[in-house]
Every structure is written in C-alpha cells, then in structure tokens.
Amino acid sequence: xxxxxxxxxxxxxxxxxxxxxxxxxxxxxxxxxxxxxxxxxxxxxxxxxxxxxxxxxxxxxxxxxxxxxxxxxxxxxxxxxxxxxxxxxxxxxxxxxxxxxxxxxxxxxxxxxxxxxxxxxxxxxxxxxxxxxxxxxxxxxxxxxxxxxxxxxxxxxxxxxxxxxxxxxxxxxxxxxxxxxxxxxxxxxxxxxxxxxxxxxxxxxxxxxxxxxxxxxxxxxxxxxxxxxxxxxxxxxxxxxxxxxxxxxxxxxxxxxxxxxxxxxxxxxxxxxxxxxxxxxxxxxxxxxxxxxxxxxxxxxxxxxxxxxxxxxxxxxxxxxxxxxxxxxxxxxxxxxxxxxxxxxxxxxxxxxxxxxxxxxxxxxxxxxxxxxxxxxxxxxxxxxxxxxxxxxxxxxxxxxxxxxxxxxxxxxxxxxxxxxxxxxxxxxxxxxxxxxxxxxxxxxxxxxxxxxxxxxxxxxxxxxxxxxxxxxxxxxxxxxxxxxxxxxxxxxxxxxxxxxxxxxxxxxxxxxxxxxxxxxxxxxxxxxxxxxxxxxxxxxxxxxxxxxxxxxxxxxxxxxxxxxxxxxx
Numbered sequence: 061x062x063x064x065x066x067x068x069x070x071x072x073x074x075x076x077x078x079x080x081x082x083x084x085x086x087x088x089x090x091x092x093x094x095x096x097x098x099x100x101x102x103x104x105x106x107x108x109x110x111x112x113x114x115x116x117x118x119x120x121x122x123x124x125x126x127x128x129x130x131x132x133x134x135x136x137x138x139x140x141x142x143x144x145x146x147x148x149x150x151x152x153x154x155x156x157x158x159x160x161x162x163x164x165x166x167x168x169x170x171x172x173x174x175x176x177x178x179x180x181x182x183x184x185x186x187x188x189x190x191x192x193x194x195x196x197x198x199x200x201x202x203x204x205x206x207x208x209x210x211x212x213x214x215x216x217x218x219x220x221x222x223x224x225x226x227x228x229x230x231x232x233x234x235x236x237x238x239x240x241x242x243x244x245x246x247x248x249x250x251x252x253x254x255x256x257x258x259x260x261x262x263x264x265x266x267x268x269x270x271x272x273x274x275x276x277x278x279x280x281x282x283x284x285x286x287x288x289x290x291x292x293x294x295x296x297x298x299x300x301x302x303x304x305x306x307x308x309x310x311x312x313x314x315x316x317x318x319x320x321x322x323x324x325x326x327x328x329x330x331x332x333x334x335x336x337x338x339x340x341x342x343x344x345x346x347x348x349x350x351x352x353x354x355x356x357x358x359x360x361x362x363x364x365x366x367x368x369x370x371x372x373x374x375x376x377x378x379x380x381x382x383x384x385x386x387x388x389x390x391x392x393x394x395x396x397x398x399x400x401x402x403x404x405x406x407x408x409x410x411x412x413x414x415x416x417x418x419x420x421x422x423x424x425x426x427x428x429x430x431x432x433x434x435x436x437x438x439x440x441x442x443x444x445x446x447x448x449x450x451x452x453x454x455x456x457x458x459x460x461x462x463x464x465x466x467x468x469x470x471x472x473x474x475x476x477x478x479x480x481x482x483x484x485x486x487x488x489x490x491x492x493x494x495x496x497x498x499x500x501x502x503x504x505x506x507x508x509x510x511x512x513x514x515x516x517x518x519x520x521x522x523x524x525x526x527x528x529x530x531x532x533x534x535x536x537x538x539x540x541x542x543x544x545x546x547x548x549x550x551x552x553x554x555x556x557x558x559x560x561x562x563x564x565x566x567x568x569x570x571x572x573x574x575x576x577x578x579x580x581x582x583x584x585x586x587x588x589x590x591x592x593x594x595x596x597x598x599x600x601x602x603x604x605x606x607x608x609x610x611x612x613x614x615x616x617x618x619x620x621x622x623x624x625x626x627x628x629x630x
Contacts, residue, residue: 076146076148077095077098077099077102077146077147077148078143078144078145078146078147079092079093079094079099079103079142079143079145079147080093080094080095081093082139082142082143083502084135084139084499084500084502084582085126085501085502085550085551085552085555085579085582086499086552086554086555086582086583086584086585087132087135087499087582087584087585088128088129088130088131088132088134088135088552088585089126089127089128089129089135089550089552090126090127090129090135090138090139090142091124091125091126091127091502091549091550092124092125092126092127092142093123093124094123094124094125094147095123096123097122097123097195097207099147100120100121100122100123100124100125100195100196101120101193101195101272102147103120103125103142103145103147104118104120104125104196104271104272105272106145106147107125107127112127112137112138112141112142113134113137113138114129114130114131114133114134114135114137114138115127115128115129115130115134115138116128116129116130116330116331117330117331117332117333118333118334119196119333119334119550119573119574120195120196120271120334120550121196121198121547121548121549121550121574122195122196122205122547122548122549123547123549124547124549124550125550126333126549126550126551126552127142128330128333128552155193155194155272155273155274156273156274157191157273157274157275157276158268158269158273158274158275158276159275159276159278160230160239160254160256160268160269160275160276160277160278161254161255161256161278161280162188162230162252162253162254162277162278162279162280163252163253163254163279163280163281164183164184164187164188164230164251164252164279165252165253166229166230166231166249166250166251166252166253167250168218168249168250168251169183169184169250169251169252171249172213172215172232172249172251175215175216176212176213176214176215178212178213183213183251184251184279186210186212186213187213187230187232187237187251187252187277188276188277188278188279190208190209190210191208191209191274191275191276192206192207192208192209192237192274192275192276192277193206193207193272193273193274193275194206194269194270194271194272194273194274194275195207195236195271196271196334196574197267197270197271197333197334197335197336197573198336198548198572198573198574199244199336199572199574200240200241200242200244200259200336200455201241201259201266201267201335201336201337201455201457202241202242202258202259202266202267202268202269202335202336203238203239203240203241203258203336204238204239204258204267204269204270204271204273204275204336205236205238205548206236206237206238206269206275207235207236208235208237211235213232213235213237214234214235215232215233215234215249216233216234217233217234217247217248217249218247218248218249220247221245221246221247222245222246222247223245224243224244224245225240225243225244225245225246225248225250226240226243226253227240227241227242227243228240228253228254228255228256228258229246229248229250229252229253230250230251230252230253230254230277231246231248231249231250231251232248232249232251233247233248233249237277239254239256239258239269240258241258241259242259242456252277256268261445261446261457266335266446267335267336270334270335271334310376310377310469311376311377311378311379311438311469311470312376312377312379312436312440312441312467312468312469312470313373313374313375313376313379313436313440313467313468313470314373314374314375314376314465314466314467314468315372315373315462315463315464315465315466315467315468316372316373316374316420316464317370317371317372317464318366318370318371318461318462318463318464319366319367319368319369319370319371319372319423320366320367320368320369320370321366321367321461322364322365322366322367322371322461322462323364323365323366323451323453323459323461323462323528324362324363324364324365324440324442324449324450324451324458324459324462324468325340325341325342325343325348325362325363325364325365325433325449325450325451326341326342326348326360326361326362326363326439326448326449326450327341327342327345327348327349327359327360327448327450328340328341328342328448328450328569329341329445329446329447329448329450329452332446333550333573335446336455336573337446337452337455337457337573338452338454338455338569338570338571338572338573339553339569340448340450340451340452340453340454340457340458340528340569340570341448341450341569342363342365342433342450342569343365343431343528343568343569343588343589343592344365344385344431344433344589344592344593345588345589346486346589347384347385347431347432347433347485347589348363348365348384348433348435350382350384350410350433350483350485351363351382351383351384351385351433351434351435352435352439353480353483354382354384354410354411354412354435354479354480354482354483355380355381355382355412355435355436355437355474355479355480356380356412356437356474356475356476356477356478356479356480357435357437357438357439357473357474357475358439358473358474358475361435361438361439361440361471361473362439362440362441362442362449362450362471362473363433363434363435363436363439363440364433364434364435364440364462364468365431365432365433366423366431366432366433366434367430367431367432368425368426368430368595369388369423369424369425369426369432370423370425371422371423371432371434372420372421372422372423373415373420373421373434374418374419374420374421375415375416375417375418375419375420375421376417376467377417378414378415378416378417379414379415379416379436379437379470380412380413380414380415380436380437380479381412381413381414381415381421381434381435381436381437382410382411382412382413382434382435382479382480383409383410383421383423383432383433383434383435384409384410384432384433384435384483384485385429385431385432385433385485385488385593386426386427386428386429386430386431386432386488386593387409387426387427387428387429387485387488388409388423388424388425388426388427388432389406389423389424390406390407390408390409390421390422390423390424391404391405391406391407391421391422391424392404392405392406392407392413392415392419392420392421392422393419393420393422394418394419395416395417395418395419395420396418397418407421408482409485410482410483410484410485411482411483412479412480412482421434426488426595427490428487428488428489428490428595429488429489429490429593429595430489430592430593430594430595430596430598431592431593436468436470437470437474437479438470438471438472438473438474439470439471439472439473439474440468440469440470440471441468441469441470441471441472442458442459442468443459445457445458452570453527453528453529453570454528454529454570454571454572455570486590488593489590489593489594489595489598490595490598491597491598492599493519493599493600493601494590494591494594494598494599494600494601495600495601495602495603496583496587496590496591496600496601496602496603497583497584497587497602497603497604497605497606498556498581498582498583498584498602498603498604498605499581499582499584499604499605500580500581500582500604501555501556501578501579501580501581501582502549502579503546503578503579503580504579504580504581506540506541506542506558506578506580507538507539507540507541507558507578507580508539508541510539511538511539511540511541511580512580514536514538515538515564515580515581515602516601516602516603516604518535518536518601519535519599519600519601520533520534520535520564520599520600520601520602521533521534521535521597521598521599522594522595522596522597522598522599522600523596524596524597526596527568527570528568528569528570529567529568529570529571529572530557530565530566530567530568530571531565531566531568531591531594531600532563532565533563533564533565533566533600534563535563537561537562537563538558538562538563538564538580539562540558540560540562540578542578545576545577546576546577546578547576548574548575548576549574549575549576550573550574551567551571551572551573551574551575551579552567552571552582553567553568553569553571553588554566554567554582554583554584554585554588554591555567555571555575555579555582556579556580556581556582556583556602557575557577557578557579557580558577558578558579558580559577560577564580566583566591566600568588568591568592581602583602584605
C-alpha cells in the first residue's frame, strides 16, 4: 500500500460483496447465488427494507435468495439490478431476541457430543452459550434455520431419518439449529425439547422465530411437557374454526358427499415464503375465476375444488351456482319434500344456474381433465388464514377437506348484481399426451445433453401418488452429471425437481418452499392451469418454450450462467 500526502490511503484488493450470479427460475422468479450466509442475510435484509420494482416475495436459503416478480419483464429487471447491489455493509443482527427454555435430553445428545468431541455437557454449553440468528424458513411453517456464532456444533443429518419427530424437538443438522414446530418426519439430530409455540396463527406474527430474529436457548431442568396442542398446532389444518351447525347457516351448501377429495380454494396466500408457507390456492386458477365470474363474484372468492367427480351438495335456501373446469355431467334432484317428485334435471357446465332450497347437485366423473370448480354466489364462507381461505395440504393451514354433513355458509363476495353469460371452456387433457412448455431450470447444468434430450423426447406418465404438492412422473430415469445434493434453495410452482432416482416431480401450488434436488426445468406460468388438469394415468411431454418476447424477457438474462467481474477473476 502506498500513501500520498494530502490524500486518503488507498486500499488495494478491497473485497466488495455482491451477488455472484443470477439464474432464472421459470419466467417470473430469479435465484441469486451468494458466497455465504452473511451475504444471504444482507441481500434478504436489503430487499425487505427496499423492495425492487415488481418484487412480490423474497425467500432466503442456505446460499441463495429467491425473488418472485409480478411479471417476466419485472423478473428481467430484478435480475439485472441484483448483480449491481453492494452487500459489503455488515448485517446488523439487531432483530428481536427470542428466549427458548430447553430441556437438553434429546435422543441424539450423546451422539452429537461424540461427533463434535465436546461431550454432552460441552454440547449443552455450546448450544445455549451463543446467540443464534434465524437465516431463513422452510420445511414447515415456523421451522426456522438458525445459524450460530461459531461452528463447534456442525454435525451431519442422521443416516436414517425418523418417521416422526415430536413437536418441540430442538435439533441440529449441518451448521444449523432448529425447533420442530409440529410432529413430522425428520433427519436432524435431536438434542432437547421445548414447549415454546413455534407457530401459532392466533398471534399477529405466527412464527415465534422468524427470519432476522435472534434466538437464545436457555437450559432448564424442570420437565417440559410438549403436548401437541401446546408446542404447535399439530392437528391438520390449523387456523380453521369449528364448522357451524346446520341450523346456524341461513344460506349455503350442505355437503352430501365430498367425492374423492373436495377442498375450499381461492387464489391463494402469496407473500409468506419467509414464514415457510407456500401460496396454495386453486390449481386451475382460470377455472376458478371463470366460475366466480359466472355467478357474479369477485375473481378471488373462495369456491370448491374437487377431483374426479362424485361431489354432491344440497342447497340451504336458494342458491346460484356455476361449475367449471373438467367437463362433467351435472344433475339436479328435487328436494326431499317436493311431493314425491323423482325427476332429475341436467344443467350445463360453465353457465350459472339456480339450485333451490333442498335440491341436490351431483357432479359426474369428468369426461376429460381432472379438477372441477364449483362457485356459489357470494363465495364460500370460511375463516381467513394469512389473508386466504385456501386449504394448504402441505402445511395443514386453512380449512380441512370437506366432509359429508358439513354445511358451508355462502359469503358476501358477490360484486355484481347480475350473473354472467355462459362461457366456452378450453379443451382439457384426456387419455392422449399433453404437451407443456418449459424453460431451463436453475440447475439444468446438473444434466448433460443426453439427459436433457431424454427429458423432452419421452412421454411421462402421471403416477397415482400425485397430489396438490406435486405430480410424480414415471418414465426412463434421467442421469445427473454431478454427484451429491444441493444446499436447500427456494423453488416455485411448475418446477421439475429430479431426485436421485431420476424421476421428475412437478411441483404444484402446495409445494415445499425450499428443496434440495436440482430443478431441470420449469413449466411456464401460463400453462400451470393446464398441467393441473392432467389426470392420473395421463401422459405429459415437455417442450422447450419458444423464445417469445413474453417468456424470453425473464429467461435470457439468467439461463446462461451470469457472472460478475469479481467471480470471473477468481
């Protein structure tokens, strides 16, 4: 270093922290890759404090930050802007301090003591003697990945995950610590337990320890009873309210039969990734909007999503309904007290119709497609959970699946004094092959050209294990050109993850917000509704999307590995 009189000293090779690279995740999201946890925290804090134009959601993970945008054009602008941000300023770890009383008697405590060389007492001292920071959320609502001030407790996951980890378990894996908010499978090393409620929808901030919070584990010797109801709302579909008795509903629908599965869905709850909550919502968004439009509702009003037919509902007072989505035979039978009449009448799809008090509507098996949507004028009345009435089957948030005898109240979300005219519906997938357009995923480079060609050259079958979390596909397995697994990173609906066995999983609306398998491709957002209608046993062929202006606007910035000058010099 050379100093010149009268001038400030010049510092050579000063390290400037920036985003290392940006990759596309579909057409409306980008993945920023960073050099370590501190840069992840810095970028997350910066984006939350000063959102970029078009930014909808931010999800930090181990070495990346996923940013969702409101359009492909916004995604392109965000990608370019991310590469320019200066992350050099240290992150101020001044988030709220959360103290968690912990009994250190976990099943793996002795093993962690052996792995670290600290012994049992040393593990307790190291874990409770430092302040942890919640870096990001994932896996389940309220599950915060916490990073410590030192690396003394870095341990591997268990070689064989447990099928059920009790709620309130305090655990370690890698260089992270966490508390399981609900009973669930898990492979982390268990060192203790707590009765702290890590997730409680009755609080203004449901997550006790959200990203940015600091956490201090305080050893206690008294027995801590970790009841499911106390440690976390472990029952499925937390946040629901008791269904009203039939006599309490002035107007609405009684569920005579829910069919295979019927759920309350609206357009979802985006923007809660930092809490570990996916957007959920109707899988075929266009069909729900169409049904609501036909009965005069607001587009996002809650309706019923049902699969494979079999749904039967009875009117409580006169109702106006519409059914869209997978085309089915719709039949109305008279009310029980209709003077012994046994006639049935048919009503059309995608058209408003009256269901009079006591009459019952039945949906037949779809002639094509898989999911149908029933809208009632006023919308289905259900409790709002994080701003939505949707059922999230992955996290258990929102109303429980519909059951026979249940009565749904009609809400107050009609926004028009008239109903809509009958509408034409699109063609829905049948027994043939459905072609879906995809763009390269953020980890397409984990596959060689032969695997990429195989991915688009074959017809993939939809397996019965598919659900709203993801469609499991069967075909010729894809071979990776890299070994090992990715650090967990954010993902989106439409992502095609490839686990080690090589069979892709197409993520749908209830997908986990982070994943550790490489994403080879992402279905373009405009075709997610079509993907949701492919039936079990149907076939899908993937096709690389043409570079239209709409799709290319997000993709071309990041599909090729974009690097900064700093990265190129290393």
